[in-house]
Amino acid sequence: MPASKKVHVTTTINGEDTDFLCEPRHSLLEVLRDNLGLTGSKEGCNNGNCGACTVMLNGRPVDSCLVLGAEVEGAEIETVEGIACSSNLHPVQECFLEGAALQCGICTPGFLVASKALLDKDPHASEETIRFDLSGNLCRCTGYDKIVRAVQAAGQKMATKV
Amino acid sequence: MPTVFIPAQLRELSGGTQSVELEAKNVREIVYQLDVMFPGFKDRICIDGNISPSLQVSIDSVMTSRGMIAKVQPHSEVHFIPAIGGG
Amino acid sequence: MKEFDYLAPESVSEVVSVISEHGDRAKLLAGGTDIIVQLREGLREADVVVDIKKIDEVTSFKYSEEHGLSLGAAVACYHLYEHPKLSQLYGALADSTHIIGGWQIQSRASVGGNLCNASPAADSIPSLIALNATAVIAGPNGGRTVAVQDFCTGPGRNVLENGELLVSIQVPAQCNNSGSAYERFIPRNEMDIAVVGVGSWVRLSEDGTIAEARISLGAVAATPLFAEEASASLTGKHPSEENFAAAGELAKQIATPISDMRGTDEYRAHLVGVLVKRTLTTAAERAQN
């Protein structure tokens, strides 16, 4: 077995230039949580089936448990910690709160990242589109009803703000 | 007098009797009297002198946590039923 | 997860030399949605993981009316269903790529990776077979091509030999009167493995009859299958429910499904009939439009 060396990676996370050392086997999720202290992204399954670790990688939502830390050299990453703008919550965060779209909150970061990506693409997304595009995010508490409504409400807020 | 329901699984001891009325101020008095009336009753529902942890006592539909020292009223209805856990 | 080294070469030849050297102990990384899970769960092992996403040839795609689609092996799924023209021309591929995992998976997973992983239940392979696609392979002795229908050799196994990698997938150009569709049956509505998957492609004649059809079945054998007889049976026929149902019956005959937690052999065989009919119907509608 080779003695694997740590890899030095330079990247941008939530708009800030960041660099880190990681082993090749470390996932982006592990790097974010353990190396960089960004524990907002959660591990629910570690194999891409729950979406709790969703982050934006170069503008696309990905499961960060299925990305190697070593792969993100030069990439732009956004996590749940970067959604709010200084002390102002983003409309999608506001609507999750106002609409009681979370209970235990463990799936919430993943939902917020994916929902924001969806609404950035189409703030008027239909219920069907929302349900399809967010089907990679599991929630076990809410039954999804209030999440769908919160995403719809956030879309309206975002559309009127533009 | 309080009415005590004999659990179906103990009716072999009571000769099929489903309930009895007896003078008692608390569960302990009930258990001891029943043990006299139906020998072996106490051993079936108690462990180390207390109500078995797998059982609970229902007094007028209230699930008491006081076991043997729980008080009963003159018109109380008393049941011994399985303990319940919740999610 | 066991330790491994990470390399990100910038040319196909570099990859070939690395994987020639390490043989089975080197694993290629495109979208990572299969290989990272397999390494983590100990289903596969590697001394070196070779990220191929720094190579233009495998991360780009181009379409021409003459040569059709050349799809780099590491091109992520979303490019296919989000592309207005490609999604129209290659309906079956758009259908497949839109249901491989969730949105997050589709941002990373590639059709090439799906093919190389060679799962009998892979969603994109029946579409590739129906579209008569060809795998373009590079290796230490130069390049070669293999029809996708011959690419998989067993569950998790393919024709790639030591030092070889899949560079791209060549999908023939489509004419106005062709159409294709993929449908799978799953118990949920997303995030599931196909119990059965069927890809169908038809080209219609001027008179509205079927000039040519290709049907491919997933999850009913050790590899995805090209249903040759069922496909040929449609030549010259009208695109009708009866003819499609008859093709479905023929397709069932080559299915040798197993019974497992996803369904019984009987149920899977039945689903072949249902999905052949449904995908042919959609493919024909798309060809007509």
Next chain:
Amino acid sequence: MTTTQYRVIGSRPVRHDGADKVTGKAIYTADTKLPGMLAGFVLRSPHAHAKIISIDTSEAEATPGVHAILTNADFPNVENKIADLGEGSVNLSYLSANCMAQQKVLYRGHAVAAVAATDVHIAEEAARKIKVEYEVLDSVTWVLDAMEENAPLLHEDIVTDSMGEKADKPSNIPVHLHFEKGDAAAAFEEADGIVEREFKTATVHQGYIEPHAVVADYNEDGRLRIWTATQGSFTCRQQTAEILQIPLGNVLVTPCEIGGGFGGKITVYLEPTAALLSKKAGRPVRIAMTRADVFEASGPTPGSFMRVKIGAKNDGTLIAGEAWLAYDAGAYPGGMIGPGCMCVFSCYDIDHAIVDGYDVLLNKPKTSAYRAPGATQVAFATEQLVDEIAEKLGMCALEIREKNAVKEGSRRVDGPVYPPIGLVECLDALKQSEHWNTPLDGPHQGRGIAAGFWFGCGLKSSAACTVNSDGTINLMEGSTDIGGSRTSIAMQLAEVLGLEAEDINPQVGDTDTAGYTDVTGGSRVTFATGMAAYEAGRDLQQQMRTLAADLWDCSADDITIGEDGVFSGNGKAVGFKALAVELFAAGEHLVGRATVAPECPTNGFGAQIADVEVDPETGKVTVLRYTTIQDAGKAIHPSYVEGQLQGGTVQGIGWALNEEYFYRDDNTMANASFLDYRMPTMLDVPMIDTIIVETGNPEHPYGVRGVGETPIVPPPAALANAIYNATDTRMTELPMSPPKLWKAMQSEQASE
């Protein structure tokens, strides 16, 4: 019905922990990092049933980065002591052996050793180097097989207990329960219609998204600090202390934010292991389960076999019931059979009934509570039979339920009579609902209804409120907040004091700071901890009244406290805040406190309507529309009550349609992942409409009943009834997955 107008109760404030949870700041257990912390990994059995012959850790110990290795030899011997955990009791030797296998492994996933290392990957690699020699034994995972006389025996020392009477030889049946009410045999003779069927339900998991996790720091002075994902910090403390045989007072449990529980995070799995690793290594240790571990070694809730029979008179009166129930216990006793027996006929006033129940050991993980544990299985049976007998008698499914619904004074089969309850009101709300009055309009569609019940318990809760100098309040309570309970508790305190919800700063304390509080479970938190907060508020008011009397130069008796929290007396009328500020300035520092132990079940009833469409070619069920109706007594925060209704319903839909443990031929689980376990995604369910009925609970100051559990009870039955109405096919096995429904429809067609 309660008609009182409240200011705060019934409103929908943003939850206090909301901002933390939408920005990623909330700290869950796996987010906790201590200086010098090691990572733990648990090695688990690959076999369903095997004797452990030997464990060789030498190679693992030599791995660089490894700091401690643990096997069963490191666990103290605990006697067969029964510990009362507040909600239910447990035999400590079983609890301990479930954390780390002793002589035998009893299910795949059973822990056999653990490693602490500098990194979780190193710990895992080292753990894989531990050589465990097993002698594989025959195993069993189907409940009826496990009951056979010649079945593989899990425990040599377990005999059947029939309410204190012990059988004379060991078996896999630790408990037999038997209930009788009236004379069922005679009543069946008099019945005009009888229906009887056998039902099976699969093992299902709670499916919380956060895997079990713990951080333990065993201090040099013998003090053990634990940060963990638990539904009850005090029960976690007790279980851990008992297993480790250390003084309770030496253990501090800090409940972190918790990512779902649903009953599955009450039993300890990792805490003793992490503690002992920490003790050996002299450093803090964090262990988190993988998702596969969660499925294979925690939860699940029982699969079952049930034979149920009911009889009715021609006018629809249900007069007789009989049930024979066998539930999975898993690898150790203590399953959900008791409540199963007590719930099988709990929605209907049936004069004559007989129920037998068996708790059955088999080679699955030890079952644990899951939302109304034991009730969903029996509702699947009974609620279908009620529909079936109604059809036989020419009645409507709703009519027969209205006619037989339990009400105040109805007696359950286990004996107790109900206090005022709300099933009739729920059925009435169903009848009036827009959903019920809107006909279905497509082919292959069907509608089904079902009722459901869960006891809802009180247990013990504490609350303390410290008044700040500005009149706002810090509320300390001990209920782990899994779904917004901080806020529903704070709202009750705000209501009594005349404050706003935002004036209260609620905190979930650890076991050193909060007063004793039982688990977040049993639908009890808003009810009981809310009651404690209310009482703490009352305590504060009484103290303030006494102090205000000095301030206002009058007698305390002259001061009244209004519903709005305003103190009036001696010509003055001052609200809580103003008075608190005044008292603080006068040097009075106020703390209100209360402990409560309400003992009356809150008796939550509900009813649901399901509309489905069945694909006749594939047997796949699409849920078109769904309405969940529930008596909440009084909804404190309606959004979170709706959330409980919707979440429980969707869990029930998952249980009904696709969730199940698949077993391979060697009795190991084949689908220990979210991919193959198939919980509902967002795309699998419609909006879940809710109707909150408020009948008021006389046992609570604001009339609250627990709502958390009942909503999971009706869905499998409601969907089965809907499927029947769509397809003429009765589904008696859960889940009603496409292959099974397709097969059943084929048989139905063949028999026609």
